[in-house]
Amino acid sequence: MQKREAITGYLFASPWLIGLFVFTLYPLLSSLVYSFTNYSMGKDFDFIGWTNFKIMFTSDHGFFQSIWNSVWYTLVSTPLNLICGFGVGLLMNSKVKGIKVFRCIYYLPCVISVVATTMVWSWMFQTKYGLLNQLLAYIGVQGPAWLTDPAWSKTALVIMGLWNCGGGMMMYLAGLKGISSTYYEAAEIDGANAWWKFWKITLPMISPLLFYNLLTGFIGGIQVFTNAFLLTGAGTDNSTNFYVYNMYTMAMNNRRMGYACAMGWILLIVTMSLSLLIWRKVGSRVYYES
């Protein structure tokens, strides 16, 4: 009976298991194999040992700049996304009239096609007629050429990324709703003001979500691609030639699929290492009620 139950269980799980093996595990391991080859999407390839990795660190002209671009983007966008998402989540937790409408509005960008929003942002970032620079002009600031000035193009993409902070907002809102009101009532009895309630109750209780969003935001930031692909390409002076974008052009434009696989594995190792570092350094500060 036990064996039969086990078989039935595996059968029920098999669609997922097949998906895992065919669409995740197999490509993952294949890419590891390819990273040691000169595979170019043709029928033949040869094993070339560590050559791809050596080239990457010694003679790829765009490699280190693409790393810098991705690191810069991650370091700026991750905390900003956390702060904005959490801030909006706090606001959306207020008991004001029509709050559900506001929640919908703030979440709406997450369900709109990235291509459509990119088009809108390309207009908003225009130097002369763009909304952003028009607003800056009202306060006497001359806005930059957001998308074409190498000094501002990455910043523009960070701002565009904040547009989607509504996704995090929903999670924070769910977390905030889950905090028992008894904690706040007890704190009030003890004379705590709003700041102390936030600092000593809200923040610790929401810290697992903050930590989760920090990790996923960091991983997503390192892998930034779509916005640059749609909006700026490699950008003026390669200012938005992000690591994954560089990987994509190596694979698709130059047919260096083996090399791109090697880049992918370096990205995986770096992401895993830094994620573990964050886990160790920040994870210990997270408060788990259970």
Next chain:
Amino acid sequence: MKRKWMALFLALVMCVSLVACGDDTQGDDNEPQNQEEEQKPENGEGQDGEVEPYEPTYGEVEIDFWQHMDGEQFQILVDEYMDLHPNVKINLLSVSFWDYGNKIIPALAGGTAPDILLYDLATATERLAYGQTVDLTDHLAARGFDPSQFRTASMECCMLDDQIAGLPYLTDVRILYYNKDHFAEAGIEEPPATWDQVLEYTEKLTTYDENGNIERMGFHTGLGNLFPWTMIWTYGGQELDGETPVFNSQEGIDALQMAYDIQEASGGYDNYQLFYEGTQSSTMSPFVMGDVSMIVDTNEFAATIMRDNPELNWGAAILPTSDGENNHWTWSGGFDLEFTDHGDEDRLNAAIDFGLWLVSKEAQITYGTKSANLMCNTEAAEAVAAERTDLGDEYWAAVMESYDYGRYHDRCLAYPDFTNTISSAYTYVMDGTKTPKQALDDAAEIVTQEINNYHLMND
């Protein structure tokens, strides 16, 4: 025990990966290889190497055809062919131009591409070199194929040494469009024949509003469809000599210096950026809207003008050159028909027969007349030019003259993306970051380095 099973499983997946993707044809040489070489005898080649005449022997056969141009027109052609050959069933799949690459590239890599496909002519030889498509040499020789029926540059672009990668289908050329009213207003009678004249006319034609912002731009090399390599060609330079970058020659430097000078004559980089961004918010070309007096664009742009602003008083001319007499090169693109081998000789033969019919004069006239495209079959191109009088004699004179000066990128399997490196050099020059010499020398260094990287991987 569990760990043992897991290790065994992972090893199995690795083996499957190698077997599935490695194929059994790895040679000693790391250069891209063409699988077709081993199949030549099947294609009609006799023991003594001579090609035997081809006779179709297939009965009922079904083939797949993918394309990304005018689906309606291709359906008409497919239906016509199936009426003529009732034993051949063609499954046509028309995909949006913008999605086509995402569909065809993995299909070619995974061996699931259709029997016949329309794709980028300029990169046809890459796919042949990597064994993704069929070498047509013997197939076509057996059918008495005459390559001289096609435009020479397009046919040569389909050749990898003595192998034929595809059948040239349609192409394009870049020509200079100019606004006749603006010219008359500025007292200019003829379109420019040299880049010096372009510079002179740009100054005359560019106008500013009271705040110093550009109201109308005479010309800018970044608008339309010119690209820096075309300018380099019109100065007598070239991109590569084999695998050596030579775009940083004096001709290249002069070309980029001229592009910069023209920009200065039309208000400078900042003004251009503002102007360019303004054009991006409109779905219409600035030339069509009368905001630009001269623009270099493809021959297909004429149809856009006619559609969006039929009242525009425009003319067309071949591209200017450094001296006005030589090097009237124009960058050509276009599409060709390529074939894949699924191990079924009948399907392959049926696909090639259909492909040859598609590039025949009659079929090309049918497609070209409707779309006003520039067909690769020279007689068909001339017939279309004679038929589509609505676009004007001046236009067709410029297009047909440019047809003979069409040029494709120099081939570089080691670093196909070298053109983007040239584009980056152009950007550095235009934004004033580097001088033309610095920018082109740096670009040449990058291209050399990337070619060396390729050889490190493949030699």
